[in-house]
Amino acid sequence: MTRLRAMIAKEFIQMRRDRLTLGIMVGIPIVQMLLFGWAIQTEVKYLPTVVLDESATSSSRELTQAFANTASFRLVGYVPSRAELDEALASGRAKAGIVIPWSYARDLARGREATVQVIVDATDPLASQAAIAAAQAVGRVQSLRQLEQRGVAVQQPVDVRVRPRYNPGLRSANNIVPGLMGVILTITLVAVTSMAIVRERERGSLEQLIVTPLTRLELMLGKIAPYVLVGYVQITVVLIVGRLAFDVPITGSLWLFYGITVAFIVATLAVGLLVSTLARTQQQALQLSFFFVLPNILLSGFMFPREAMPEVAQWIGLVLPLTFYLQILRGVLLKGLELHHIWPQVVALVAIGAAFIALSTKRFHKTLD
Amino acid sequence: MTPALSVKGLTRHFGVVVAVNDVTFDVAPGEIVGLLGPNGSGKTTTIRMLCGLLAPTQGTAQVAGVDVTQDPELVRHRIGYMSQKFGLYDDLTVQENERFYGSLYGLTRKALTDRIAQVEAFIGLGGRRHQMVGTLSGGWKQRVALACAILHQPPILFLDEPTAGVDPASRRLFWATIRKLADAGTTVLVTTHYMDEAERCGRVAMLHGGNLIAIGAPHEVAHFFGEGMTLEDVFVHLQEQTGEVA
Numbered sequence: 001m002t003r004l005r006a007m008i009a010k011e012f013i014q015m016r017r018d019r020l021t022l023g024i025m026v027g028i029p030i031v032q033m034l035l036f037g038w039a040i041q042t043e044v045k046y047l048p049t050v051v052l053d054e055s056a057t058s059s060s061r062e063l064t065q066a067f068a069n070t071a072s073f074r075l076v077g078y079v080p081s082r083a084e085l086d087e088a089l090a091s092g093r094a095k096a097g098i099v100i101p102w103s104y105a106r107d108l109a110r111g112r113e114a115t116v117q118v119i120v121d122a123t124d125p126l127a128s129q130a131a132i133a134a135a136q137a138v139g140r141v142q143s144l145r146q147l148e149q150r151g152v153a154v155q156q157p158v159d160v161r162v163r164p165r166y167n168p169g170l171r172s173a174n175n176i177v178p179g180l181m182g183v184i185l186t187i188t189l190v191a192v193t194s195m196a197i198v199r200e201r202e203r204g205s206l207e208q209l210i211v212t213p214l215t216r217l218e219l220m221l222g223k224i225a226p227y228v229l230v231g232y233v234q235i236t237v238v239l240i241v242g243r244l245a246f247d248v249p250i251t252g253s254l255w256l257f258y259g260i261t262v263a264f265i266v267a268t269l270a271v272g273l274l275v276s277t278l279a280r281t282q283q284q285a286l287q288l289s290f291f292f293v294l295p296n297i298l299l300s301g302f303m304f305p306r307e308a309m310p311e312v313a314q315w316i317g318l319v320l321p322l323t324f325y326l327q328i329l330r331g332v333l334l335k336g337l338e339l340h341h342i343w344p345q346v347v348a349l350v351a352i353g354a355a356f357i358a359l360s361t362k363r364f365h366k367t368l369d
Numbered sequence: 370m371t372p373a374l375s376v377k378g379l380t381r382h383f384g385v386v387v388a389v390n391d392v393t394f395d396v397a398p399g400e401i402v403g404l405l406g407p408n409g410s411g412k413t414t415t416i417r418m419l420c421g422l423l424a425p426t427q428g429t430a431q432v433a434g435v436d437v438t439q440d441p442e443l444v445r446h447r448i449g450y451m452s453q454k455f456g457l458y459d460d461l462t463v464q465e466n467e468r469f470y471g472s473l474y475g476l477t478r479k480a481l482t483d484r485i486a487q488v489e490a491f492i493g494l495g496g497r498r499h500q501m502v503g504t505l506s507g508g509w510k511q512r513v514a515l516a517c518a519i520l521h522q523p524p525i526l527f528l529d530e531p532t533a534g535v536d537p538a539s540r541r542l543f544w545a546t547i548r549k550l551a552d553a554g555t556t557v558l559v560t561t562h563y564m565d566e567a568e569r570c571g572r573v574a575m576l577h578g579g580n581l582i583a584i585g586a587p588h589e590v591a592h593f594f595g596e597g598m599t600l601e602d603v604f605v606h607l608q609e610q611t612g613e614v615a
Contacts, residue, residue, distance in 0.1 A: 006472030010461065017460050208456025208514075211420050212473040213445045366441075368422045 003214050007222025015226055022230075025192065029184045029234050033241040036180055042172040044127040046074040047095040047120075050088045053078060057105035063116065066142060067098055072134035085119070095121045096131050108146060166251075166335045177246045178329040179302040181238040186268055186296050186322045187289075189231055193272030194285040196223040197364065202282055210366040220361050223276075224269045231265035232258070251336035260328055260342070263349035267321035270356030277363040296322045324348045371434070373398040373525055373556035374419070378428035381414050388414040390579040391428070396558060398524070401551045403567045403587075404560040405600070406576035407608040412560040413453060415576070416527050419558070420450050433524050446474070449518035453529040455510055459503030463494060463513050466502055467520060474521035488516045492546055508539025515546065519555075526550065528559040532566065544569055564601040573600070577607050 015022060049067070053060050067073045076094060079085045088094040099117040107114035118135040122128040167174045197219075200206040209219070235258075242248040271292065279285035297303060299313055300322040306314055317323045324345040331337040331345075339346075374396035381389040389411040396402050404412045417423040419430050421441030430437045433447035457466045464485065471481045489495050492512050497505065502513060511531055518526060528547075532540045544566060551557050551571075559570070567573050567587055574584040583590045587600055594603045 002475055002477050003473050006469050009472075010458070010465070010469045013465055014458065014460055203459075204452070204454035205456045205458055207422065207452045207454070208450070208517075209473075211422060211445060211448070211450040211452075212470065213442065213475070214473050215442075366421075367424060368417060369424065 004218045004222055007214065007218055008225045011222060011226040015230070025188055025230055026233060026237060028188060029238050030241055032184050033177075033180060033238050034245060037173065037177045037242070037246050040172075040176045040180070042126065042176065043170065044130045045071045047072060047127065047131050048076040048093065049073040049096040049098060050077050050079045050085055050094040051075060052080075052082060052085050052097065052099045054102040055100045055104040059105045059108055060100045063100060063104075063138075063142060064098065066138050067135070070134045070138060072131045073098075089119065089121055092121075095127065111150065173246045174248055174334055175330065177242045177248045178333050179326055181235070181242060182264075182300075182322050182325045182329055183297055183302055184238060185231065185234055185265070187293055188234060189227065189265060189268040190272040190275065190289050190292055191286070192227050192230065193223060193269045194275040194279070194289045195282055196273060197276035198279045198282050198285045201280070207368065210368075216361045216364050216366060217357075220273055220357055220364070223273060224266060224357070227269050228262060228265050231269070232261070235261055235265075248333060250333055252332035252338070253336075256339055257328075257332045260332075260339075260346055260349075261325075263346055263353060264321055264325040264328070267349045267353035267356065270353050270360065271321065273360040274356050274363065277360050296320055299323070301326050318348075319352065321349055321352050324352075372396055372431070373400070373433060374558065375431040376415075376419070376428070377430065379415065379418060379425050379430055380427040381411075381418060381423060382426045387579050389418070389425075389576075392576070392579075392581045393428075394574055394581060394584050396556055398556050399551055399554045400572065401547065401557045401559065401570045403570035403573040404558065404576060405567055405573050405604065407604070409578075410576040410607075411579040412576055413529055414579075416450075416529050416558065416560060420448060420527055421445060446521075447523055447525065449521070449523040449526045451511075451514045451518050451526075451528045451531050453533070455514060457502050457510070457514055457517060460501065462499050462501055463505075463516075464498045466513060466517055470517040471520040476520065484520055484522075488520055491549070492516050493542075506539075508535045508543070511535055511539070511543060512546075515543070519550065523555070525556045525558070528557065530560050530562065532561065532563065540566070564599070564604060567600050575603065575607070577610075 051064050051067075053064060064075070068075050073096060077088075079088060079097070082099070085094075085097040085099065089097055097119040099119065101115065101117075104114045104116065116139070118131075120128040120131045120135075164170050197206070200209060239250075243250060272289065275285055275288045275292065279288055295316060299306075299309065299317040300320050301317065302322065306317055306323070309317070327345050328342050331342050372395040376392055376394050379389055379392045380387070392411070392415060394402075404415060406412050414423060418425050419432055419437060421437050421444050425438060432444045435443045435447065437444045458469070461469065467485045467488070468481065471485060476484055489498060492515060494512060494516055497509060497513075502510065505513065515528075515531070518528075526547075532543055535543065540563070547557055547559070548569070559566075561567060570587060572585055573587050573590050575582050575590055583593045585593070591598045591600045591603055594606065598606075
């Protein structure tokens with residue numbers, strides 16, 4: 001216990017003296033939060049749209065306006081021919097094109113089915129899906145209005161009402177920003193401890209250290225403990241930025257959130273520690289940390305829902321602390337979940353942390369060969 | 370009297386290279402033994418094996434009554450070690466380093482404070498206690514390193530080129546301190562390249578290509594290689610054989 005305490009005290013003194021690193025550890029999360037929180041938006045809005053209006057009647061103009069009134073389409077111009085519409089899509093000047101045939105107004109007037117074509121650039125499925133849904137909605141609304149005008153009773157036999165719970169405005173920031181908090185913490189915390197052992201090795205202090213009775217576990221825990229505090233400072237900073245800059249709701253208990261966070265911080269620091277025992281130089285440690293970052297972004301459920309991934313990819317996600325922390329973050333912050341909802345995630349984080357600490361301890365030898 | 374250090378057939382291979390080959394010697398308590406030899410002769414490897422930092426390929430060593438191949442952890446409690454490369458923390462003060470290392474050896478509170486004061490007085494560190502180690506000169510750094518190595522009063526002290534790159538006055542002071550430690554009963558095994566330092570050892574062990582080729586009082590070892598030879602002559606002779614002279 002004396003030795004562990006000495007180790008922690010020493011790490012604290014060194015951390016305090018290294019003002020630049022300390023500044024980086026607090027400053028980087030703020031900058032990243034502001035930059036990415038603002039930049040990453042998954043709701044695709046205002047697709048540049050061109051219109052080929054062959055009908056050129058008041059009803060076709062009314063329809064065009066209906067499209068423009070949705071948040072999905074932004075009219076950038078009319079095109080005189082099909083060829084020019086294709087050209088606009090191909091060149092990227094437009095992401096969507098609306099074709100209203102010459103027969104549109106006539107068919108409406110005669111009570112026949114009038115067709116309208118919406119062409120969407122689907123190279124990015126995410127961007128096109130919103131436009132497709134919006135176009136269909138426009139079609140439904142227009143149809144109902146037409147029926148109404150003809151004096152038909154407009155009551156849908158089946159009325160499906162979707163209620164988006166926990167995020168009624170469907171703001172992607174509510175999903176992205178808490179996720180981003182987790183990602184930023186993962187990156188900085190792994191980077192911090194990935195240097196821990198290897199820096200001692202490069203500076204030459206490791207040899208002097210391992211000739212003392214300090215045990216391997218004491219060394220590992222001593223390296224982690226001070227950075228738990230750093231992790232808490234970071235989580236507080238990103239939480240404040242998320243709340244003030246992005247209006248992320250804090251629905252659940254902050255106490256619960258803070259309490260659980262320790263499991264995530266320790267688990268993530270332990271990952272960095274393992275990196276530190278694997279690497280021989282600080283440069284290698286840095287490269288290994290980078291290698292670890294990408295799966296966290298792509299497989300943890302931050303960018304893409306895990307449910308959509310093949311099973312193997314889902315398994316890989318299960319060793320990433322971020323996977324579970326994201327569920328906790330979104331669960332507690334957005335849904336106001338209680339401990340009894342999320343204890344499996346907490347258990348998983350504790351298990352991952354313990355496993356990585358054990359692995360690092362086993363990997364590390366108090367010898368020079 | 371049981372020896373403080375008893376080395377038997379100690380051997381270490383690095384791949385195909387034999388760094389230390391079947392080295393055997395004993396050191397009595399309170400003795401200062403110098404390990405001499407050209408670069409690459411196996412001095413550092415020998416010391417590292419005795420500290421439990423490297424596992425011997427063959428052979429054993431009893432260090433302060435403990436078999437280092439059986440229980441290296443217990444050996445660590447009973448030895449002090451100064452590595453070749455300065456191993457303390459540059460971004461801690463003298464006293465912070467001392468407190469850290471003292472605590473690692475289980476000293477706490479008053480015992481730690483008292484012992485640090487004692488060692489600082491013994492080595493003459495008092496004036497620098499709040500100075501950042503990184504800003505100290507080579508000679509001072511070595512003294513701090515020695516202080517950290519003896520806080521827990523180890524019966525055996527391993528010093529790997531403790532005075533490399535240190536000015537003559539500091540070297541003399543350093544050796545005076547070593548002498549005092551030995552007189553108080555500490556066993557010292559020290560490697561050096563300085564022949565004047567070798568002369569201060571009770572006995573010297575000459576290593577060459579991983580083999581222990583001679584051990585005895587400094588003048589005996591010199592004479593072993595020829596009448597009228599000095600240790601320096603022997604050293605230069607061996608180094609020429611190794612082809613290490615630039």
